[in-house]
Amino acid sequence: MKNINLKEDTLKDYLTEQMKNPRFRRAWKKVQEENKLAAELIKLRVEQGLTQAQVAEMLGTKQTAISRLEHNPPAHPTKLMKRVAALYGYAIREKIEFVKSSHAA
Numbered sequence: 704m705k706n707i708n709l710k711e712d713t714l715k716d717y718l719t720e721q722m723k724n725p726r727f728r729r730a731w732k733k734v735q736e737e738n739k740l741a742a743e744l745i746k747l748r749v750e751q752g753l754t755q756a757q758v759a760e761m762l763g764t765k766q767t768a769i770s771r772l773e774h775n776p777p778a779h780p781t782k783l784m785k786r787v788a789a790l791y792g793y794a795i796r797e798k799i800e801f802v803k804s805s806h807a808a
Contacts, residue, residue: 733778740776744784747791748773762786 721727755769772783780795788795
C-alpha cells in the first residue's frame with residue numbers, strides 16, 4: 704500500500720500547476736539558484752573549518768556581512784563574495800545570459 708503524504712502531494716500538484724506559468728517558473732528557478740549558491744558558500748566555509756566570525760576577521764569585515772552573504776547571496780558577485788571565494792581558494796565564474804525582453808526596442 705502506498706504511503707500517502709497529503710501535504711507533500713498537494714504541494715507537488717500545486718508546483719506542477721504553477722510551473723505552467725512562465726513568470727512563476729523563472730522566479731522559482733531564480734530562488735533555487737540562490738539557495739544553491741547560499742548552500743555552497745556555507746559548505747565551503749565549513750570545509751575550511753572556519754566560523755563566520757573568523758572569515759569576517761580575516762577579511763576585515765563584520766560577521767553579519769558574512770551571514771548576509773551566506774543566507775541571502777546577491778544575484779551578481781560582489782567584491783565581498785569574490786574575496787570570500789579567494790579566501791577559500793576559489794574564483795567566481797560569471798555567466799552572461801541573454802533572455803527575451805518584454806520591452807522590444
